[in-house]
Amino acid sequence: MSFDYDLFVIGGGSGGVRAARLASSEAGAKVALAEEYRMGGTCVIRGCVPKKLMVFASGYTPAFEDARAYGWDVTSGAFDWSRFKTNLHAELTRLEGIYTRNLGNAGVEIFHTRAVVKDAHTVELANGQVFTAKHILVATGGRPFVPEFPGSDLAVTSNEMFLLDALPKKMLIVGGGFIACEFACIMNGLGVDVTQFYRGAQVLRGFDDEARGHVADQMTSGGVNLHVGTDVVSMKKTPDGIAVKSTTGHDDTYDVVMYATGRNPNTDGLGLAEAGVKLGRKGEVVVDDYSQTSVPSIYAVGDVTDRINLTPVAIREGAAFVETVFHGRPTKPDHDLVASAVFTQPELGTVGLTEEEAREREPIEVYSAAFRPMQTLFAGREDRVLMKLIVSRETRKVLGCHIVAPNAGEMIQLAAIAIKMGATKEDFDRTVAVHPTMSEELVTMKTPTRVA
Incomplete structure (x- = not known):
């Protein structure tokens, strides 16, 4: 049977792009990739890169203070969110262009639209085009999860933090994972009055207890108003902002409420279950050690598999997939001792x-x-x-x-x-x-x- 492509990749994030480039440029495969939003995925567009740039921006506040102690005559002035936001999105656009050009230079055909799986060897684009592929790679990543409760629609997630029209004066962050803690520190460093709720006993669950306790102590001493054992009951829009009722009586009104209470794999509406692909409890694609799904021609890498949800891991998984499928060298991505x-x-x-x-x-x-x-x-x-x-x-x-x-x-x-x-x-x-x-x-x- 002949196919339109040797490989069709769904998702233009770190894992999918790496797999597509290597399969095309090094293995000589005919490859297509579909991305419905912006090339670069979560990491480049709405995750690691813009977040780290915000981390850098927030670090200047204590640096200005320290400079005076070191003898510098420094006036810190005020943080200009609009200027930073303009520069930030210019940089993201530049990086997106690099991702797109590199794929094109490698010979990958790019479709800037949504793609879904129709069967073991067929994908359909949102514009109605249908293509066949010997292999399909799902690399659609994940998305933030907000639980449903009265007023939950008023919350933003990490996705929207880079799109705010103005820097809030007062903000609540709900969650205790690394995204919640990072943004609590970022916004605090930018001069926002930050409160953080976490329903557990200590933030950064899964990390070393002594280390996460040390981080929490330093966060609170740095100005973050952290409340553990606390969750939101309801939120309501008022003339003054978003009124939040909590489980512990720490009720207040905020300009912005951000939820960082977990992420779910992006598998909704992709047609995977209908095609016979086994999904897990959270909707993650279940794969073996070689990233192969229950349908032999369909593979998955990155956050959509909910293994180790880190950009470098997705890149390694994409490379191992190409080694296994296109070079005939079965390769397991190494998930041991990942820093x-x-x-x-x-x-x-x-x-x-x-x-x-x-x-x-x-x-x-x-x-x-x-x-x-x-x-x-x-x-x-x-x-x-x-x-x-x-x-x-x-x-x-x-x-x-x-x-x-x-x-x-x-x-x-x-x-x-x-x-x-x-x-x-x-x-x-x-x-x-x-x-x-x-x-x-x-x-x-x-x-x-x-x-x-």
């Missing part, structure tokens, strides 16, 4: 096991140090950073590393290389410190804080 960063203020960088996870598996040693870094100590701030290693007592391997500090994301990338290579605590100990730095603490902690 990640939470861009709060301060940042949290993490790789490997948390103390809680490691303790359940084997006897461990914990090395932990919290201290005031010299840069902000000199400026008179009370900031504290945390360096932490989890070590196997039997093998001496470093099982996990957790850093809460400015630029922790940069530090954890390098620590992840050593841990991925199987470095032991003694390997860390043999490494000469770089002084004076925060990260030197990782190689100077000689005595365990505790043994478990």
